[in-house]
Structures are given as C-alpha cells and as structure tokens.
Amino acid sequence: MMQAAERRRDPTSLSLAIAGSGGAGVMTAGTMLLEAAARAGLYGMMVRTSGPQIRGGEAAALLRFSPHPVANLDDRFDYLVAVDWLNLQRFADEIPLDAGSIVIGDPSEGAMPEAFAQAGARFAPLEFKATAKSIKGSWPNMVALGLTARLLGIPEDVVAAVVEGSLKKKDALVPSLAAVAAGRAAADAIEHPPALARAQGGAGRWLLTGNEAAGFGALRGGVRFVAAYPITPATELLEWLAPALPKVGGVLVQAEDELASINMALGASFGGVPALTATAGPGLSLMTEAIGLAVTAEIPVVVVDVMRGGPSTGIPAKSEQSDIAIATSGLHGDAPRLVLAPNSIADCLATTQWAVHLAETLQAPAIVLSDQFFGQTRAVVDRPDELVLPGGRLVAAADTEGYRRYADTASGVSPMAIPGTRGVAYTADGLEHNERGIPSSQATDHRRQLDKRLRKLETAEYGARWADLEGEGELVVVTLGSATGPVREAIARAAADGVHARLVSVRLIAPARPAVFDAALAGARRVLVVEQNHGAQFLRFLRAHYDLPGEVRSFCHPGPLPIRPAEVHRTIVDWSRA
Amino acid sequence: MSSPPETVMQRVTAADFKSDYKPIWCPGCGDFTVLSSITKALAALELEPRNVAVVSGIGCSSRMPAYTTAFGFHGVHGRALAAATGLKIARPDLTVLVTGGDGDGYSIGGNHFMHACRRNVDMTYIVMDNHVYGMTKGQPSPTTEPDWDSKLSPGGTGLKVFHPLVVALAAGANYIARAFSGDPNGTAEILAQAIRHPGFSFVEILSPCVTFRPEQREWRNIVRPAPVEPTDDPVAATRRILTDDGFNLGVLYRGDRAPYAPPIGHPTHAVADLEKGFAL
Numbered sequence: 001m002m003q004a005a006e007r008r009r010d011p012t013s014l015s016l017a018i019a020g021s022g023g024a025g026v027m028t029a030g031t032m033l034l035e036a037a038a039r040a041g042l043y044g045m046m047v048r049t050s051g052p053q054i055r056g057g058e059a060a061a062l063l064r065f066s067p068h069p070v071a072n073l074d075d076r077f078d079y080l081v082a083v084d085w086l087n088l089q090r091f092a093d094e095i096p097l098d099a100g101s102i103v104i105g106d107p108s109e110g111a112m113p114e115a116f117a118q119a120g121a122r123f124a125p126l127e128f129k130a131t132a133k134s135i136k137g138s139w140p141n142m143v144a145l146g147l148t149a150r151l152l153g154i155p156e157d158v159v160a161a162v163v164e165g166s167l168k169k170k171d172a173l174v175p176s177l178a179a180v181a182a183g184r185a186a187a188d189a190i191e192h193p194p195a196l197a198r199a200q201g202g203a204g205r206w207l208l209t210g211n212e213a214a215g216f217g218a219l220r221g222g223v224r225f226v227a228a229y230p231i232t233p234a235t236e237l238l239e240w241l242a243p244a245l246p247k248v249g250g251v252l253v254q255a256e257d258e259l260a261s262i263n264m265a266l267g268a269s270f271g272g273v274p275a276l277t278a279t280a281g282p283g284l285s286l287m288t289e290a291i292g293l294a295v296t297a298e299i300p301v302v303v304v305d306v307m308r309g310g311p312s313t314g315i316p317a318k319s320e321q322s323d324i325a326i327a328t329s330g331l332h333g334d335a336p337r338l339v340l341a342p343n344s345i346a347d348c349l350a351t352t353q354w355a356v357h358l359a360e361t362l363q364a365p366a367i368v369l370s371d372q373f374f375g376q377t378r379a380v381v382d383r384p385d386e387l388v389l390p391g392g393r394l395v396a397a398a399d400t401e402g403y404r405r406y407a408d409t410a411s412g413v414s415p416m417a418i419p420g421t422r423g424v425a426y427t428a429d430g431l432e433h434n435e436r437g438i439p440s441s442q443a444t445d446h447r448r449q450l451d452k453r454l455r456k457l458e459t460a461e462y463g464a465r466w467a468d469l470e471g472e473g474e475l476v477v478v479t480l481g482s483a484t485g486p487v488r489e490a491i492a493r494a495a496a497d498g499v500h501a502r503l504v505s506v507r508l509i510a511p512a513r514p515a516v517f518d519a520a521l522a523g524a525r526r527v528l529v530v531e532q533n534h535g536a537q538f539l540r541f542l543r544a545h546y547d548l549p550g551e552v553r554s555f556c557h558p559g560p561l562p563i564r565p566a567e568v569h570r571t572i573v574d575w576s577r578a
Numbered sequence: 579m580s581s582p583p584e585t586v587m588q589r590v591t592a593a594d595f596k597s598d599y600k601p602i603w604c605p606g607c608g609d610f611t612v613l614s615s616i617t618k619a620l621a622a623l624e625l626e627p628r629n630v631a632v633v634s635g636i637g638c639s640s641r642m643p644a645y646t647t648a649f650g651f652h653g654v655h656g657r658a659l660a661a662a663t664g665l666k667i668a669r670p671d672l673t674v675l676v677t678g679g680d681g682d683g684y685s686i687g688g689n690h691f692m693h694a695c696r697r698n699v700d701m702t703y704i705v706m707d708n709h710v711y712g713m714t715k716g717q718p719s720p721t722t723e724p725d726w727d728s729k730l731s732p733g734g735t736g737l738k739v740f741h742p743l744v745v746a747l748a749a750g751a752n753y754i755a756r757a758f759s760g761d762p763n764g765t766a767e768i769l770a771q772a773i774r775h776p777g778f779s780f781v782e783i784l785s786p787c788v789t790f791r792p793e794q795r796e797w798r799n800i801v802r803p804a805p806v807e808p809t810d811d812p813v814a815a816t817r818r819i820l821t822d823d824g825f826n827l828g829v830l831y832r833g834d835r836a837p838y839a840p841p842i843g844h845p846t847h848a849v850a851d852l853e854k855g856f857a858l
Contacts, residue, residue: 035858038858039858203858204857204858205857205858206853206856206857206858207856207858208856212856216852216853216856219849219852220849224668224842225664225667225668225842227664244852246840246841246844246846247845247846247847247851247852248845248847248848248849248852249842249843249844249845250842251667251668251840251841251842253663253664253667253840255660256660256689256690256692256693257689259656259657259660259689259690260657260660260663260689260690260693261660263653263654263657263660263661263664264660264661264663264664264667265664266653266661266664267633267651267660267661267662267663267664267665267666267668268664268665268667268668268669269664269668270651270661270665271631271664271665271668271669271672272668272669273668273669273842275664275668289654290653290654290657292654293653293654297651297653380858383853383857417649419628419629419631419649419665419669419672420628420629420669420671420672421628422628423628424628425627425628425647425648425649425650426649426650427643427644427649427650427651427652428650428651428652428653429644429650429652430652430653430654431652437644438599438644439644
C-alpha cells in the first residue's frame with residue numbers, strides 16, 4: 001500500500017536546485033533560468049531559501065519546470081547543481097534527493113556532502129570555478145546557468161537574450177555569454193533528463209512573485225495609501241508598491257514602526273483614501289490593537305500578513321501557516337473581522353483585490369494571509385482575469401438630515417462621512433458608541449453595535465469566491481493558502497491510483513459561515529485538514545465554528561519544510577483503503 | 579474636496595466649532611479653556627468645521643475631538659500622531675489638529691512624537707500637560723516630578739522629568755511653543771499661529787489637573803511670558819530651552835523647514851499600465 005504513494009519521479013515536470021555560498025549568484029542564475037524557461041514556453045517557479053546571514057552564507061534557488069502551470073515544489077529534485085559546497089548539508093531536508101537524482105558539483109571544492117550521498121544521489125563533476133576562471137570576467141553561476149538551460153532544452157538564443165536583458169554592467173555580457181556556452185558544452189558529459197513535453201505556454205503569461213501580485217491586487221482594488229515598515233518576508237511587497245503608487249496617484253509612507261503603519265493607514269482611510277499595510281507575524285502582533293479600532297470605528301483597512309515561521313522572531317525567511325490563530329481570534333473584545341487566504345501566487349492578486357473590496361464595502365479590517373512561499377517565490381502564471389467587483393464604500397451625502405454614522409441598518413453597513421463633506425461631521429471612535437457616534441457605556445448601545453458589526457459581515461454576499469471546491473468523493477481534504485498546491489497535486493495522484501477525494505480550499509476564512517461550509521462538505525465521511533503549522537490552527541478554527549462531518553484527521557507539520565504532495569497522497573490513499 | 583462658494587458667507591464663530599456634547603472633564607479642569615482656545619483659533623482662521631479634523635488617542639484631553647464640530651478621530655492610546663500623519667498625507671486639503679495629554683504623547687506615544695517632529699507633516703500637535711495620568715486616577719507621567727507620591731509609584735518615580743520642548747527641538751519640530759490654559763486668549767493666538775505655520779507645530783499647554791494635582795492651581799502665579807523673542811535659530815532656541823524651568827510661555831522656535839508632503843492624487847499611469855512589468 002505504501003508503494004503506491006512513495007515519492008516517484010513526476011514525468012511532467014523537472015525539479016532542479018542551484019545552490020552555493022551567498023556571493024556565488026545562485027539566485028541570479030535561478031532567476032535568469034526561470035525567465036529563459038518562461039520565454040521558451042515553459043511554466044515554472046523559483047523558491048528562494050537561504051541561511052540566516054544578511055550577506056554571504058548559503059543560498060539555494062529551488063526550481064520546478066513543466067509544460068503546465070506549477071503551483072508547488074515536487075517531492076524530490078532531479079538535479080542539485082552546487083556551485084560550491086558551503087554549508088550545503090543544511091539544505092538536505094529542503095532539497096530531497098534519491099537514487100534518481102544527480103548532484104553536479106565542483107570536485108575542486110571538495111567531496112559531495114555525506115547527506116546527499118546517503119540519499120543515493122549520483123555525483124557528476126563539473127569544474128565551475130576553473131571554467132569561470134578560464135574566461136576573464138565571468139562567474140561560476142553563469143556556467144551553472146548554461147548547464148541547467150541545456151538540461152532543460154532551452155534554446156541558446158533565448159538564454160542569451162535573458163542574460164543580455166538582465167545584466168546591469170554591459171561589459172560583463174561577452175564573458176557571461178562565454179561562461180554560459182561553456183556550461184552548455186559541459187552538459188554533454190552529464191546525463192540528461194527525459195525531455196519535457198512540448199512547452200504549452202504562449203504569449204500573455206506573467207512572471208511575478210506573490211508579493212508583487214498582492215501589491216498589484218491592492219492597486220486594482222483601489223488602494224492609494226500604503227504605510228510601510230520593513231519586515232521579512234513582506235518587504236518586497238512594500239518595495240514594489242513604493243514606486244508604483246505615485247504612478248497611479250497614490251502614496252507610500254515609511255512609518256517608524258508597525259504601530260504607526262497601521263494607524264497611519266487608518267487615518268488615511270478615515271480620510272476617504274483606501275489604505276493598506278503589509279507585514280509579517282511580529283508586525284501583525286503589534287497591529288492587533290489598532291485592527292480592533294478598525295472594527296469598532298468601522299474603518300476599512302487591509303493588512304497583508306506574509307506569514308513566516310513563528311512565534312516571536314521565529315524563522316524570518318521561511319514559510320509557515322502559523323498566523324491563522326492570531327488572524328482569526330487575535331483581537332480583544334468581540335471583534336468580527338475579515339480573514340482571507342489566497343491559494344496560489346496568481347491568487348495573491350485577486351484575493352488582495354477582493355480583500356480591499358470587502359474591507360471598503362463592509363467598512364471593516366481585512367487580513368490577507370499570504371506567506372513567505374507565495375511572497376518570495378517567482379512563478380510563470382497565465383495572465384489572471386480582470387476581476388470586476390461592484391460595490392465599494394458607502395459614503396454619506398452632504399447635509400444628510402439627522403446623520404447617524406453608526407446607524408443600525410438592516411445590512412449593518414451605515415454610510416460613512418468623509419471629512420470635507422458638509423453637515424455630516426462625526427467622531428470616529430474606538431470607544432463604544434451609540435448610532436450617532438457619541439461614546440456610550442450603556443448595555444443597549446453596546447449590544448446593538450456589536451450586533452451591527454457582526455451582522456454586516458455575516459450577512460454579506462461573498463459568492464463562489466469563498467473557496468475552491470473540486471472533485472468528488474467521501475474523503476474531503478480541507479486546506480488553505482500555499483498548502484493548496486501540494487494538496488491538489490496529491491488528489492490528482494490519488495485519482496490516478498483510483499482513489500477519489502474532494503478538495504475544499506478555503507479562501508474566506510472569516511467570517512465563518514456554517515450553512516455554506518456545511519453544504520460544501522455534504523456527503524463527507526472523512527475530513528482531512530491539511531496545513532503547515534505545528535498546532536493544527538486551521539483545524540481548531542474549523543472545529544470552533546463548524547460541525548465537521550464524519551471522521552476528522554489533521555495533517556499538519558510546521559515550516560520551513562513545505563507540505564509535499566507525496567505525504568498528502570500517502571495519507572489520502574492509506575486512509576481511503578483503511 | 580472643496581464645495582462651491584456659498585451664496586451667503588456667514589463668518590464662523592468659535593461657537594460654530596463647539597459641539598453640543600458635554601465634556602466628561604472635572605469642574606475646573608484646564609482642558610475646558612483649551613477647548614475654547616481651539617475653537618477661537620479655528621474661527622479666527624476662518625476655517626469651516628467640515629475641513630478640519632481633530633485627531634486624538636486616549637486620556638482626558640484626548641476626548642477633545644467629539645467636543646468640536648469638526649471631523650474627529652478618537653483612536654487608540656498613544657497613536658494619534660500616526661493616524662493624523664496618515665490622514666494629512668492622504669488629505670492635504672484638511673487642517674489637522676492632534677490633541678492629547680502628557681501620558682499619551684510622551685510615554686506610550688513617545689516614539690511617534692519624535693518621528694512626527696522629524697517628519698514635519700503640516701499639522702498642529704496640542705499637548706495638554708498636567709504631569710499626571712488623570713483618566714486612570716492619578717499615576718505619574720513622564721513630566722511628573724520624581725518625588726511625587728502615588729499609589730502606583732510610592733515615594734515617587736525617582737526618574738528625571740521628560741522635557742518635551744527640548745525633545746521637539748532636537749527631533750526637528752518646525753514650530754514650538756508653550757501656553758497656559760489659564761490664558762485662553764493668549765493660547766488661542768499661539769494656536770492660530772501654530773496652525774498657520776507650515777510643517778509640524780508643537781504647542782505644549784500647561785493645563786492643570788485640579789483633581790489629582792490640586793497644587794497646580796498655583797501655576798497661574800508661576801507662569802510668565804518668556805523673557806526673550808521667538809527665534810528661527812535652533813542654536814539660540816537650544817540655549818534658551820536649556821535654562822527653561824517649564825513655566826516660560828510663548829513661542830520658542832519657528833523654523834522654515836519644508837513640510838513633508840509627498841504628492842498624492844496626480845496619476846501619470848492607469849493601473850492596467852503597470853501589468854506590463856509582469857508580462858513575458
């Protein structure tokens with residue numbers, strides 16, 4: 001039974017890691033390889049992983065290519081290209097190898113680390129250093145680029161065009177291309193993979209990271225004010241927005257801390273300008289008080305949380321889905337808020353746009369749970385469809401007779417007056433208040449406003465976007481975010497084994513909506529909840545809000561290791577046949 | 579955001595800026611007269627309430643926004659300057675005042691105070707300093723004397739007193755003044771100047787807490803106009819403030835640093851243009 005679910009070579013994709021010490025330029029080589037593969041019609045992605053050093057140390061670009069879109073890493077790697085061996089064994093868990101794997105390394109740098117030999121990987125020598133040294137002004141990473149491009153069957157001119165387009169110093173072009181050619185030539189001595197099927201991607205595809213996608217989604221949603229405090233792995237989202245915002249009439253302000261960034265965003269939004277900030281777990285922890293203010297004062301705001309290993313400083317540059325608990329319940333008081341989880345790199349765009357739309361329409365804070373995997377991974381995606389979302393912020397007209405900012409309306413949404421509008425001035429208040437916005441500690445006012453704030457979220461129309469529901473079967477896999485890719489792949493593999501399972505990838509985490517969720521799980525006899533954290537946070541959330549049908553199991557493990565398709569596949573098949 | 583000119587332009591009065599919501603302050607609190615001074619200053623500047631925003635954090639004096647007819651933002655403790663910064667940058671057309679006390683501004687909000695001074699956004703920060711946390715019923719704040727006895731810090735904190743004007747000057751505030759709540763007209767005049775002055779204006783108002791610091795009733799006999807004229811020279815201002823005992827009133831410093839006002843609302847591209855950066 002285990003046999004069917006063990007790691008096996010995926011004939012439809014090729015996985016390849018390029019590793020080396022920090023200065024070796026492996027990320028540059030990986031980025032160029034990805035772009036060249038994309039231009040040659042392939043799909044692919046590049047995950048970044050590195051040691052804790054600011055500069056230097058060890059780094060690896062983890063790549064997977066396919067004629068079809070890829071959403072996640074495979075179980076294993078076909079090739080590990082080691083420009084040098086510095087601390088490479090630290091990546092042994094993140095770069096699983098087996099008897100089908102080939103490690104291409106520089107024999108002058110020493111022997112292949114024991115961990116890789118034990119996995120059964122074969123060694124193929126390539127003199128990266130000496131080859132680069134023989135070409136004045138070139139670098140070993142360009143040799144690695146030539147080699148890997150050849151293994152993937154990428155035409156020489158495509159690689160050359162990418163190198164030319166990427167180099168900042170134009171006098172480096174000739175030696176770089178010579179090194180690429182030397183790498184290509186060296187590939188002849190190395191066993192090639194079976195050729196991938198003919199590339200299927202045409203024009204109109206995009207190459208971007210989840211952080212860039214989320215930034216663009218924010219702009220599409222109408223965000224024109226962003227307050228920023230740098231934090232790994234959300235910084236690139238803010239850095240993408242910094243030059244983009246002024247182009248569309250917006251502004252980004254660097255704040256003194258996360259307490260300031262969330263409060264600046266609230267101030268701007270109070271002023272009528274849709275606002276966002278992006279952070280990671282430590283920053284989200286600092287922001288929770290002000291997010292509660294957004295709940296009570298009913299100020300739209302979006303916080304993109306690019307999750308990383310926690311708690312505390314945790315593992316800043318590596319992925320983990322461990323902020324589900326703080327996002328769903330990390331505010332004091334009864335504080336309904338929106339929590340959304342994009343489930344692919346491309347979906348970071350749509351879901352961030354949707355989050356802005358919902359925050360604006362419902363005058364509430366929305367937390368978007370992205371993660372380091374999405375945020376810092378660059379992928380080739382089909383151009384996402386434009387999302388048209390009717391609605392937006394309900395504003396009060398000038399001179400509204402008897403204006404009540406927090407009027408207890410049927411929908412729970414009440415018109416928000418924008419400063420500058422005549423005759424409707426009010427004070428947005430974190431103190432509990434009556435309908436006029438006057439502070440009140442009376443039980444009736446408190447109850448009424450609590451009801452209003454809950455009702456507007458619970459009765460809103462969210463449509464089909466709340467989850468991706470796929471397949472048939474009595475076994476339902478419920479997951480979210482970046483665990484969705486490997487789960488989807490695992491379900492497809494199980495189907496090939498004749499075992500059918502359903503996928504429920506939840507995009508709208510909060511508010512919980514039992515009727516809709518129950519309908520999606522109708523007929524389920526087994527529910528497997530897959531997530532990347534230690535404490536089964538998502539399962540705990542689901543148990544708190546829903547009556548999960550049948551037998552329920554958790555599949556969870558913490559970062560930084562990704563959820564791998566084979567593990568989920570094995571669990572699905574074993575459980576189905578038990 | 580401006581509206582068409584009105585046919586009959588009535589001159590606004592201080593009363594137009596006062597809401598009908600009754601303050602929660604204790605009888606005799608200095609903040610009552612500060613409220614009057616604020617409304618007088620806004621009227622003197624012929625502003626319309628709808629184009630003014632009053633932003634605050636938490637504390638007795640932070641209740642100010644709702645007592646005016648301007649747009650108000652009563653946020654979380656210590657973060658008023660951050661919220662006001664976002665508001666003013668997003669809406670440069672508004673006149674933004676920030677009101678609060680010594681605990682809100684100098685203790686929990688101390689970091690934002692420093693950075694608001696150096697950021698120099700065009701807004702006016704009014705701190706009603708009474709050297710005590712009043713709302714929580716009498717604990718020492720950063721401006722409380724080190725030997726002031728209280729339940730929370732029996733025998734006194736023993737800590738050096740925070741000097742807000744020194745910090746404001748060092749951090750780069752563009753206008754620095756001290757006023758006294760017992761002089762509502764003088765305070766109104768300083769506030770009007772501060773609001774008019776471009777950049778970050780900081781006005782420290784000595785505003786007695788008659789409940790927890792009844793001895794502050796004596797302040798009216800201690801305060802005095804500063805013996806020297808305002809200066810635009812930070813070195814001169816520094817020399818003067820180093821010998822300040824906390825009771826000199828008037829303008830200490832008027833700088834000419836350009837306010838931080840990044841452009842907003844001037845798009846050069848459509849959002850769709852930006853996707854070219856992703857296209858293969």
